Amino acid sequence: MERSALVDRLLSNINNIHELGRQRAFELGNPFYAKYEGDGEYYHKELPTGEQYLVKVKIITDENDMPVRIEDTIIKQLLP
Numbered sequence: 519m520e521r522s523a524l525v526d527r528l529l530s531n532i533n534n535i536h537e538l539g540r541q542r543a544f545e546l547g548n549p550f551y552a553k554y555e556g557d558g559e560y561y562h563k564e565l566p567t568g569e570q571y572l573v574k575v576k577i578i579t580d581e582n583d584m585p586v587r588i589e590d591t592i593i594k595q596l597l598p
Contacts, residue, residue: 536552540564544566549563549564549565549566550563550564551564551575551588552564559574560572560574560575560593561575561590569595571590571592571593571594571596572593572594572596573593574590574591574593575589575590576588576589576590577589
């Protein structure tokens with residue numbers, strides 16, 4: 519089975535892996551979380567609508583230490 523040119527292009531620069539995660543999160547209707555340099559302990563939260571926030575994240579796990587959900591607290595809204 520041949521890989522598409524798009525897949526080859528994406529895989530040629532592995533530094534863009536976060537973009538694939540972002541795209542998939544939005545396809546599922548979920549927000550995308552990313553940690554950027556200079557944000558300290560906080561994360562960027564981007565909604566499919568384009569709104570961006572700086573948030574504090576708490577990951578809730580089950581008895582097997584598997585992530586179940588993410589709870590976030592908005593610190594401030596960021597300009598797009």
